[in-house]
Structure formats: structure tokens, C-alpha cells
Amino acid sequence: AQSVTQLGSHVSVSEGALVLLRCNYSSSVPPYLFWYVQYPNQGLQLLLKYTSAATLVKGINGFEAEFKKSETSFHLTKPSAHMSDAAEYFCAVTLGSGGGADGLTFGKGTHLIIQP
């Protein structure tokens, strides 16, 4: 079964500093990985996804992630944090049920705090 683990339930960075949110996966098949962001009292918005086309994936709002098979990781980074980045971030992987549509299984989430 596919799963993801997010290290660090809370991450605090200063405005303008590097953001690094960690995600490791466990998968018996080639994984398809996603990063979603959730602002308070809202749904989830896709930041980026890995589909095996390229190991370095660029997303919205200046975020990017690198797929490293040797480390089973898909960490999310942003060079310079902005106050508006404060939110909950979820790493997710498709369940791999093999059906026509595949649900997602999410990591526990990382709450990103931006210090002024």
C-alpha cells in the first residue's frame, strides 16, 4: 500500500527565509505524488505534482519539489517565504487501487508559520 510521511507537524521560518517541508513516501509501485495547500476554513489547492516526467517539479506561488528515488523523498521548497504562505501543507500519494479513478492518501500535514 502507498503511504506518505511528513516530518514535522509545525515548521516556523522567518519572512524571506527558505521554506523546506519534508515528505517521504512508501510505495510498491511507481508513486504519483502531490503537494496540496489548505488555508483556514478552505478546501485544498494543488501546489504541484510528480508524474515521472521530470524529477524537479515547479508549482504555483514559487514552490518546487524534487523527487529522489534513492531517498524515497519528495520535499517541498520555496526560496523566500512570504507571509501569505502561512497555511497547512499536505503531501499525498495516489492509493494505487488500479481502478479508473484513484483516491489520495495524505500525510498528517505540516503547519507552516511565517515569522515577520
Add this chain to the structure above:
Amino acid sequence: DTEVTQTPKHLVMGMTNKKSLKCEQHMGHRAMYWYKQKAKKPPELMFVYSYEKLSINESVPSRFSPECPNSSLLNLHLHALQPEDSALYLCASSQGGRRRTDTQYFGPGTRLTVL
């Protein structure tokens, strides 16, 4: 337009009530999903519909009954819920077909409180 709409935004119901949550998308997507999200937890998959047929049921109690009347609409019928069912219920849709890489687009959710 990549919008998934959900109604109502908030719902308070008693344990003996029957209510329904509604989800709608007009992106031509053929896969639709229900997720449940408890406070400070990640979303958990409940149901998946693919081409209007239920394809995944993650062992959800029968007091939750999904329905997909057509390719644009997804309902979740609620009956005899328990207080522990209070949560944010998220609907999502994706293009569908045998593509595990499809992006799921999420609605804003319905916040359900069971008294």
C-alpha cells in the same frame, strides 16, 4: 473554470435527522470523490465515483450514503449520524479514466456539526 461547489457551507443536525450534502462541477470531469476531514487531521477518502459508478468505498458506515445522479453532481445522504461524525466534508473531482496522475480539484467543503 476549475471550480467545485459545495452546499451548504455549514450544517448542524441532530442524530435523528436526515440531511444531504451536495457537490457540483462543470469541468466535464468523470471522477468524483468524498473525503472527511476531522479537525487538525488530513482528509480521509470515503467514496470514489468513476463514470457515475461507485468504484471505491473505504468501509464507510451505512449512515453515509453517496449518490451520483449524473456526471456533474455528487450527493452525500446523511442519516442517524453520531457526534463523532462532525467534520469538514470535502468533495473533489478529476478528469477520470485510468490516470493516477490526474489532479483532484477540491471544493471548499461543508462543515458538519452533529448534536
